[in-house]
Amino acid sequence: xxxxxxxxxxxxxxxxxxxxxxxxxxxxxxxxxxxxxxxxxxxxxxxxxxxxxxxxxxxxxxxxxxxxxxxxxxxxxxxxxxxxxxxxxxxxxxxxxxxxxxxxxxxxxxxxxxxxxxxxxxxxxxxxxxxxxxxxxxxxxxxxxxxxxxxxxxxxxxxxxxxxxxxxxxxxxxxxxxxxxxxxxxxxxxxxxxxxxxxxxxxxxxxxxxxxxxxxxxxxxxxxxxxxxxxxxxxxxxxxxxxxxxxxxxxxxxxxxxxxxxxxxxxxxxxxxxxxxxxxxxxxxxxxxxxxxxxxxxxxxxxxxxxxxxxxxxxxxxxxxxxxxxxxxxxxxxxxxxxxxxxxxxxxxxxxxxxxxxxxxxxxxxxxxxxxxxxxxxxxxxxxxxxxxxxxxxxxxxxxxxxxxxxx
Amino acid sequence: xxxxxxxxxxxxxxxxxxxxxxxxxxxxxxxxxxxxxxxxxxxxxxxxxxxxxxxxxxxxxxxxxxxxxxxxxxxxxxxxxxxxxxxxxxxxxxxxxxxxxxxxxxxxxxxxxxxxxxxxxxxxxxxxxxxxxxxxxxxxxxxxxxxxxxxxxxxxxxxxxxxxxxxxxxxxxxxxxxxxxxxxxxxxxxxxxxxxxxxxxxxxxxxxxxxxxxxxxxxxxxxxxxxxxxxxxxxxxxxxxxxxxxxxxxxxxxxxxxxxxxxxxxxxxxxxxxxxxxxxxxxxxxxxxxxxxxxxxxxxxxxxxxxxxxxxxxxxxxxxxxxxxxxxxxxxxxxxxxxxxxxxxxxxxxxxxxxxxxxxxxxxxxxxxxxxxxxxxxxxxxxxxxxxxxxxxxxxxxxxxxxxxxxxxxxxxxxxxxxxxxxxxxxxxxxxxxxxxxxxxxxxxxxxxxxxxxxxxxxxxxxxxxxxxxxxxxxxxxxxxxxxxxxxxxxxxxx
Numbered sequence: 040x041x042x043x044x045x046x047x048x049x050x051x052x053x054x055x056x057x058x059x060x061x062x063x064x065x066x067x068x069x070x071x072x073x074x075x076x077x078x079x080x081x082x083x084x085x086x087x088x089x090x091x092x093x094x095x096x097x098x099x100x101x102x103x104x105x106x107x108x109x110x111x112x113x114x115x116x117x118x119x120x121x122x123x124x125x126x127x128x129x130x131x132x133x134x135x136x137x138x139x140x141x142x143x144x145x146x147x148x149x150x151x152x153x154x155x156x157x158x159x160x161x162x163x164x165x166x167x168x169x170x171x172x173x174x175x176x177x178x179x180x181x182x183x184x185x186x187x188x189x190x191x192x193x194x195x196x197x198x199x200x201x202x203x204x205x206x207x208x209x210x211x212x213x214x215x216x217x218x219x220x221x222x223x224x225x226x227x228x229x230x231x232x233x234x235x236x237x238x239x240x241x242x243x244x245x246x247x248x249x250x251x252x253x254x255x256x257x258x259x260x261x262x263x264x265x266x267x268x269x270x271x272x273x274x275x276x277x278x279x280x281x282x283x284x285x286x287x288x289x290x291x292x293x294x295x296x297x298x299x300x301x302x303x304x305x306x307x308x309x310x311x312x313x314x315x316x317x318x319x320x321x322x323x324x325x326x327x328x329x330x331x332x333x334x335x336x337x338x339x340x341x342x343x344x345x346x347x348x349x350x351x352x353x354x355x356x357x358x359x360x361x362x363x364x365x366x367x368x369x370x371x372x373x374x375x376x377x378x379x380x381x382x383x384x385x386x387x388x389x390x391x392x393x394x395x396x397x398x399x400x401x402x403x404x405x406x407x408x409x410x411x412x413x414x415x416x417x418x419x420x421x422x423x424x425x426x427x428x429x430x431x432x433x434x435x436x437x438x439x440x441x442x443x444x445x446x447x
Numbered sequence: 448x449x450x451x452x453x454x455x456x457x458x459x460x461x462x463x464x465x466x467x468x469x470x471x472x473x474x475x476x477x478x479x480x481x482x483x484x485x486x487x488x489x490x491x492x493x494x495x496x497x498x499x500x501x502x503x504x505x506x507x508x509x510x511x512x513x514x515x516x517x518x519x520x521x522x523x524x525x526x527x528x529x530x531x532x533x534x535x536x537x538x539x540x541x542x543x544x545x546x547x548x549x550x551x552x553x554x555x556x557x558x559x560x561x562x563x564x565x566x567x568x569x570x571x572x573x574x575x576x577x578x579x580x581x582x583x584x585x586x587x588x589x590x591x592x593x594x595x596x597x598x599x600x601x602x603x604x605x606x607x608x609x610x611x612x613x614x615x616x617x618x619x620x621x622x623x624x625x626x627x628x629x630x631x632x633x634x635x636x637x638x639x640x641x642x643x644x645x646x647x648x649x650x651x652x653x654x655x656x657x658x659x660x661x662x663x664x665x666x667x668x669x670x671x672x673x674x675x676x677x678x679x680x681x682x683x684x685x686x687x688x689x690x691x692x693x694x695x696x697x698x699x700x701x702x703x704x705x706x707x708x709x710x711x712x713x714x715x716x717x718x719x720x721x722x723x724x725x726x727x728x729x730x731x732x733x734x735x736x737x738x739x740x741x742x743x744x745x746x747x748x749x750x751x752x753x754x755x756x757x758x759x760x761x762x763x764x765x766x767x768x769x770x771x772x773x774x775x776x777x778x779x780x781x782x783x784x785x786x787x788x789x790x791x792x793x794x795x796x797x798x799x800x801x802x803x804x805x806x807x808x809x810x811x812x813x814x815x816x817x818x819x820x821x822x823x824x825x826x827x828x829x830x831x832x833x834x835x836x837x838x839x840x841x842x843x844x845x846x847x848x849x850x851x852x853x854x855x856x857x858x859x860x861x862x863x864x865x866x867x868x869x870x871x872x873x874x875x876x877x878x879x880x881x882x883x884x885x886x887x888x889x890x891x892x893x894x895x896x897x898x899x900x901x902x903x904x905x906x907x908x909x910x911x912x913x914x915x916x917x918x919x920x921x922x923x924x925x926x927x928x929x930x931x932x933x934x935x936x937x938x939x940x941x942x
Binding site: 060099100101102103104124125154156160161164165167168177179181182183184185187188189190191192193194195196197198199200201203204205209220221222224241244247248249250251252286287288289290292293294297341342343344345366369370394395396397398399414415417418420421424425427428430431432434435443444 | 560561562563584585605606608612616617619620629631633634635639640641642643644645646647648649650651652654655656659672673674675695696698699701702703740741742743744746747748800801802803804829832833834867868869870871872873874875876880884887888889891892893894895896898899900901902903914924925927928
């Protein structure tokens with residue numbers, strides 16, 4: 040029977056972790072719990088529920104900074120930002136529906152702990168690039184902070200980077216300071232119809248390598264495009280390549296036109312306006328195309344962009360399944376028919392042959408995630424260093440033990 | 448500034464250490480003569496000097512790995528060094544340490560336009576990366592003002608910024624991967640041409656770690672296509688407050704300029720006397736606002752910024768009408784440090800960051816400090832991101848002036864922290880701000896940072912005496928303190 044601790048203040052958070060440390064009791068760290076099945080399963084008898092540490096505390100639009108409790112819902116943050124025409128530029132994707140949880144329920148702490156980023160990653164960076172400071176309690180049961188409330192800061196080690204993507208295995212954040220950015224006045228998307236994967240990724244490279252400040256670059260093969268909620272995409276009956284342009288009105292019109300001319304050699308072009316654009320990129324961000332077929336195993340593979348199509352082709356030749364591309368080809372989403380080993384050797388073999396990167400098994404049954412590496416396996420030196428870092432912050436292994444790697 | 452006490456036993460082994468280094472790096476790569484060592488005695492923070500015990504200039508990652516392993520196994524300290532342009536003493540030698548120079552790592556290894564990346568050795572200068580790709584219209588975005596000389600390895604170590612970081616980010620946002628040698632001699636590759644990392648973000652942690660965690664031997668950076676056009680405004684204001692208001696209003700209007708620089712009156716006059724850039728002399732504060740992008744966008748934003756400037760009380764507004772004129776506007780700003788050097792025998796450059804709203808308050812209090820210390824101060828300022836560069840003017844030949852300048856500088860940095868800012872925005876802590884770390888961080892904050900250091904370098908051999916005022920022994924830091932035996936179960940909501 041899992042018992043839940045629900046601190047309401049940073050001091051209670053410290054007490055909870057200090058107790059777990061002294062009692063040698065591992066904690067599952069969670070807030071909304073929308074990504075509980077992301078990562079290796081943890082053996083914990085207690086859950087640390089952070090949802091009491093929520094709320095926008097210190098938002099200064101003119102400073103481009105927002106302070107929030109770590110468990111503040113993203114929806115609440117995004118609403119507060121939207122009221123000031125601002126946004127989280129890293130476009131945190133909503134993996135809730137893909138992972139069998141509610142839509143729109145995720146928190147900022149979860150997005151940071153998993154270092155999430157949506158399609159705008161290619162232009163604006165990931166969660167790691169937008170956390171500028173935090174307070175946390177380490178697995179030692181001690182409070183500490185790093186960073187501050189200004190973006191330009193090189194005072195001491197950048198522990199914000201260490202928090203981002205650590206899946207709650209080193210410290211539990213109580214609050215975070217975020218870098219926020221103006222929201223674009225206008226968003227449009229140029230669609231190119233009919234390009235096969237290889238040509239499409241070349242087209243995306245051309246767009247990303249242009250001066251037109253592209254903020255999204257995705258490619259949906261025909262069978263994936265068919266599942267879109269946007270008519271211009273679903274009804275195409277062909278592969279659809281998408282390039283997003285954001286900014287001021289005159290600039291967006293000019294750049295869309297330029298991109299259409301630039302990419303005409305790859306196929307017919309079309310343009311999506313605001314609401315269709317928003318729908319499409321939210322689907323791309325959250326792998327909406329793979330939500331319904333809940334039995335498939337979903338991989339999220341970060342690779343050298345130009346190598347994406349070859350990687351996907353190699354995997355699918357072995358396993359079947361479907362693929363699509365974000366980040367100009369550098370993020371390959373794979374939905375594969377279920378296998379007891381999640382085809383992990385096939386996926387990682389193809390990734391290694393494509394010049395390396397990291398493959399994450401985002402959705403699979405618990406037994407599969409327990410038996411095979413969810414995250415990219417590490418070489419000996421890196422593994423040992425990761426374990427030493429875990430020792431430094433959480434020597435008793437009380438915070439999400441084993442969530443990323445066995446023993447860490 | 449106290450540095451760790453040299454270890455007499457290590458100094459006594461100097462001959463043997465030299466011999467061992469020569470076995471690893473043959474030929475001219477080991478420097479031992481005092482005359483030649485002199486070239487390495489300081490970096491850009493010239494007030495501090497120390498001859499290194501010996502300098503080694505390896506040429507391969509393998510050699511660096513062997514040097515570090517040797518140091519690790521025999522307890523010898525080591526100080527990595529790029530071009531030696533650090534303004535915080537990050538590359539200041541240590542008396543009983545080897546200085547490891549990366550000057551021979553000068554090759555650009557690969558340019559990959561399709562994947563918008565370049566792979567370079569750490570000794571390649573920041574500007575050389577842009578020069579290698581600009582014939583294809585590309586550039587490397589971070590542009591510290593020392594970019595002609597400073598190297599990419601040093602940029603990664605310091606997480607360097609530049610005047611365009613407001614829009615294009617710091618080094619940490621533009622580096623995709625590194626090869627790094629750990630103190631044990633192990634070689635890690637972190638990141639690559641793909642985005643983000645699996646596992647802990649050690650690339651993010653290494654960036655800005657000031658040479659305390661490892662030695663960088665290769666860097667993969669992101670390159671971008673240059674914007675179609677760029678134009679700059681020169682906007683003069685009757686007060687620092689109104690200039691600050693203008694910057695806040697531009698950002699509140701959703702505009703992120705490519706750069707927003709500010710100068711106060713003493714800086715404007717020093718610059719204008721030196722470069723004749725056409726800056727107005729009758730204003731209290733001057734902004735340079737640069738807008739870049741497609742013509743249509745820049746034209747639109749120029750109109751908006753002009754309107755904001757007028758509303759916030761600008762008394763002079765000029766917009767560059769040609770690329771030449773834009774460069775003239777910048778020439779003044781870029782010459783600000785040497786211009787100040789002309790009006791004072793010495794100057795001391797500070798580097799705090801503050802929330803923009805505190806600008807007027809900070810400048811006012813800085814003026815009061817200036818009278819208190821009887822030292823002049825000129826301010827140049829990356830106004831877009833709140834990064835101040837006060838230049839404290841002094842004369843090192845006047846007894847006591849250096850000490851007064853340093854005390855003044857420390858007061859400025861404490862003020863930055865007091866108003867919600869930080870000690871250093873881009874120059875690094877190094878030795879310069881080391882003893883002020885306690886102003887910003889608690890003992891527990893610092894211990895958590897130092898535990899990360901312990902995971903990489905448990906014996907504290909890599910770049911000792913930098914960043915952290917007191918280095919606790921790793922064994923002590925690793926100990927878990929559980930007060931009074933078993934802590935009681937916390938009294939908080941349970942389910």
